[in-house]
Amino acid sequence: MRRKACGYFCCQDVPDKNGNRMGHVTMMKSLTIKVEDEPRQRSDETGKRNYFPYEWLPLELAVFWHDKRRTLQAVVMQASPEVRERIKKVLLPGTTPPFHLEPLGLHVFLFERVLEMYDNSFWFLRDNLPKVESRQKPGDTPRPDYPLVHDLARHVIHHTESLEIAIDTLDTLKSCHDECGHDEAGVTTSPVSPQGGGPGATSAGASSGTDHGGLTTALATAGTRFDAQLVAQRNAIQQHRRLLRHYDKMLRQFLARSRSLNERIRNEINLSFNSVVQYDSRAMKTISFLTLFFLPGTFVSSILGTNFFNYGEHDPRFHMSSLFWPGWAAPTVGLTLAVLLIWWKWYASSTKVRTSGGSGPKVKGARWGFGVRREETEDGDGTASQRKHRRKVVVPGWKSFNSSQARLDAVPNSAA
Numbered sequence: 250m251r252r253k254a255c256g257y258f259c260c261q262d263v264p265d266k267n268g269n270r271m272g273h274v275t276m277m278k279s280l281t282i283k284v285e286d287e288p289r290q291r292s293d294e295t296g297k298r299n300y301f302p303y304e305w306l307p308l309e310l311a312v313f314w315h316d317k318r319r320t321l322q323a324v325v326m327q328a329s330p331e332v333r334e335r336i337k338k339v340l341l342p343g344t345t346p347p348f349h350l351e352p353l354g355l356h357v358f359l360f361e362r363v364l365e366m367y368d369n370s371f372w373f374l375r376d377n378l379p380k381v382e383s384r385q386k387p388g389d390t391p392r393p394d395y396p397l398v399h400d401l402a403r404h405v406i407h408h409t410e411s412l413e414i415a416i417d418t419l420d421t422l423k424s425c426h427d428e429c430g431h432d433e434a435g436v437t438t439s440p441v442s443p444q445g446g447g448p449g450a451t452s453a454g455a456s457s458g459t460d461h462g463g464l465t466t467a468l469a470t471a472g473t474r475f476d477a478q479l480v481a482q483r484n485a486i487q488q489h490r491r492l493l494r495h496y497d498k499m500l501r502q503f504l505a506r507s508r509s510l511n512e513r514i515r516n517e518i519n520l521s522f523n524s525v526v527q528y529d530s531r532a533m534k535t536i537s538f539l540t541l542f543f544l545p546g547t548f549v550s551s552i553l554g555t556n557f558f559n560y561g562e563h564d565p566r567f568h569m570s571s572l573f574w575p576g577w578a579a580p581t582v583g584l585t586l587a588v589l590l591i592w593w594k595w596y597a598s599s600t601k602v603r604t605s606g607g608s609g610p611k612v613k614g615a616r617w618g619f620g621v622r623r624e625e626t627e628d629g630d631g632t633a634s635q636r637k638h639r640r641k642v643v644v645p646g647w648k649s650f651n652s653s654q655a656r657l658d659a660v661p662n663s664a665a
Contacts, residue, residue: 254278255280255411256411257278257418259275259421260274260425260428261273261274271315271317273352273429275311275312275356276309276311276312277308277309278307278308278310279418280306280411280414281307281370281411282305282306282404282407283305283366283373284303284373284374285302288300289301289302299400300397306331306332308327309328310323310328312355314352319350320349321349335359336359351485351486351489352429354485356422357426360422360493361496364503367412367500371408371503371507374401378510378513381394381401382517391521391525391528393524398521399518402511402514405510405514408507409508412503415500416501419493419496423490423493423494541588541592542589544588545580545588546585549577549581550577
């Protein structure tokens with residue numbers, strides 16, 4: 250079950266034969282996705298499609314801490330190449346902070362590399378976004394690659410999910426670190442003798458002036474070393490706490506950044522859909538225009554084809570009626586021109602009303618060729634609480650006329 254998890258952290262004590270705590274074991278796992286820079290093409294049952302190759306970068310390890318020996322043993326089950334390079338530095342002296350002085354120091358040491366992996370994963374996704382964004386010019390036929398866009402969106406969703414799990418994992422790590430820190434602090438809070446006798450030691454031997462064969466000097470030296478080790482351990486715990494808080498802030502910032510990238514991809518998908526719909530609406534306009542062109546002739550033909558008109562009863566020959574031109578052609582041409590003229594006037598007026606305003610007043614009913622526009626003018630005192638409102642009825646080809654003016658002392662925003 251843990252092998253299939255995207256991330257977790259757990260900690261439990263290990264008892265000895267007598268039931269006392271001998272140490273404790275911690276296990277941690279994190280998972281990061283890495284997307285390649287260039288998309289590739291593959292074939293399936295639906296045909297050829299583009300996709301972004303990716304791989305998962307795991308980190309899974311178990312650490313055993315021995316209380317008395319103050320040593321730790323680590324077993325790394327899974328690790329990416331980046332983490333392996335980080336683990337090689339464990340054997341190098343002078344690592345800062347010293348991870349080997351406390352139980353969870355190795356986790357803190359490796360989690361810094363995990364943060365770098367999450368950051369690199371985001372920038373791989375971010376750099377691939379311009380490759381799926383629309384680059385078409387106005388008037389061009391839109392050709393969005395929907396499978397490629399959705400494939401990138403899928404990786405961003407996985408990246409966001411892994412960040413949320415990493416934050417939860419880090420919260421559990423911080424809680425366990427606080428518990429371990431309190432346990433270790435119980436040792437460091439023991440009284441230490443100023444003469445370096447260690448916790449609970451007294452300076453009786455030094456004050457009596459007897460060394461007892463060098464035993465007092467040896468105890469003082471051992472106490473000084475023990476005191477220095479406790480101080481170093483306490484400083485390491487405090488330093489690791491600060492680092493864990495810093496890691497928590499960084500992960501939450503990464504999560505906000507990933508969510509913003511997800512919204513940007515959604516915006517790109519919506520733009521692609523809207524571009525295709527807009528292009529399809531142009532084709533529908535052409536079909537509607539052709540319908541308007543042939544509709545008058547069809548209408549006149551249907552009227553002339555009824556029983557009210559009967560030609561050639563006494564003439565069996567097939568010939569065109571002499572009333573064809575005055576009865577069909579003239580009305581058809583006239584009605585066609587009239588319909589096209591009405592449509593052109595309506596389209597021109599509605600387009601002019603939509604594009605002329607910009608950020609100015611909105612016109613209601615513009616799509617039908619007329620509208621009611623509300624204008625606001627301030628009085629001479631310049632106060633915004635008292636305004637004059639007037640309505641203009643805009644009709645194509647007509648002059649706009651004003652309605653009666655009314656002075657309002659307070660106008661809510663919803664009235665505009």
